[in-house]
Amino acid sequence: MASCTTSPELETTKQGNNKPVVLTTFTVLADMARQVGGDRLQVRSIVKPGAEIHGYEPTPSDLEQASGADLVVENGLGLELWADRFLRAAGDVPRLTLSQGMEPLLIEGDAYAGKPNPHAWMSPQRAMGYVDGLVAGFSQLDPEGAADFRRNGATYKQQLQQLDQELRSALAELPPEQRLLVSCEGAFSYLAHDYGLEEAYLWPVNAESQVTPRRMAQLITTIKQRQVPAIFCESTVSDKAQREVAKASGARFGGTFYVDSLSGSDGPAASLLDLQRHNVNLIRRGLGSEGGER
Known part of the structure; x- marks a missing residue:
């Protein structure tokens, strides 16, 4: 697997529009990345809709995509246990870990006790921190698009803030x-x-x-x-x-x-x-x- 190179299709796409390729580990992050990246980036997910992220087993075609990417976006907090080995095999691809710097909730009373719970995106409040990380990472990847990323990020955070209020109102009825x-x-x-x-x-x-x-x-x-x-x-x-x-x-x-x-x-x-x-x-x-x- 380590000898795989960028697929012709991916290379042609990159040459055809010069948009940086961002590869996310799973579909939720891909959606968030598209909201922030807008039209300036190509965003793909390694794990397809419906697949389990925790124990995912990457394929050779996944490695081809990773080796041709400009940036890989991951959640961190132990969610993608397969990612380290996979990305080492893909070569020197920059990584953006969206949970970096976040104080996680810890699992209690179990064999996993003391380990971080990785599902921080499930709270809109935490998801806003993910957006900030995407804006910063994308601005470093494509400095000319920094203003676009900031604007897209601000719009998306407004949507998450609205969602936050919707969820509070709905759950307050319980x-x-x-x-x-x-x-x-x-x-x-x-x-x-x-x-x-x-x-x-x-x-x-x-x-x-x-x-x-x-x-x-x-x-x-x-x-x-x-x-x-x-x-x-x-x-x-x-x-x-x-x-x-x-x-x-x-x-x-x-x-x-x-x-x-x-x-x-x-x-x-x-x-x-x-x-x-x-x-x-x-x-x-x-x-x-x-x-x-x-």
């Missing part, structure tokens, strides 16, 4: 006793922290192999004790175990969240803004006792 968000993965720590929710989950970081009878029994007990009306799972993993938890606990299965991947362009989470609105609508309906999917 009864105080029904603010426990139960998902497959502990991917909502930042959203819960910033918007007054609690969370419970089957595993802290996506790894379905971590589902054990003990974990399931503990979660079922918590759901029963707290009388949680609906529980959820994420789109990039199987919801089989969570549906078993729902059946055993008496909760409804409230639907499918999008976290580590956007949906397709015709789906409910075609952008980060759409993703957040979709998730919060499910939370409001499920925990607000309007019911979920049985």
Whole structure:
């Protein structure tokens, strides 16, 4: 893999329009990068819509894309455990880590205890910090476009601020006793922290192999004790175990969240803004006792 070179298609594209090529590790970051980069950059995602980011296994074609990129944008905080080796094989490609300098929330009470939770983009407040990082990184990559990047970034942050207010209003409707968000993965720590929710989950970081009878029994007990009306799972993993938890606990299965991947362009989470609105609508309906999917 280390001997791969830039594909002819990618090289032709670069020569044809001279736009720097930015490669992101997954689709959520690609959407954010396009909002900031505008027409000045070509943005692609290594991981395609619907794929799991945590345990992704790069392909030779992924390496070709990386070796022809001008910048690789990653989340950091241990999300892309495969990225270091992959990018070393791709050559000396500059990297932009959007979580750099951010104080992360730490995972508690688990084998992962003390490690950072990587899902910071799930809070619009934290996502605004990602935008600042993109503006700075893109301005260094393409100094002539710095004013455009600042303007695009400011516009996007306004949209995130509006989203922040929408989420606060929607989640404020939840009864105080029904603010426990139960998902497959502990991917909502930042959203819960910033918007007054609690969370419970089957595993802290996506790894379905971590589902054990003990974990399931503990979660079922918590759901029963707290009388949680609906529980959820994420789109990039199987919801089989969570549906078993729902059946055993008496909760409804409230639907499918999008976290580590956007949906397709015709789906409910075609952008980060759409993703957040979709998730919060499910939370409001499920925990607000309007019911979920049985």
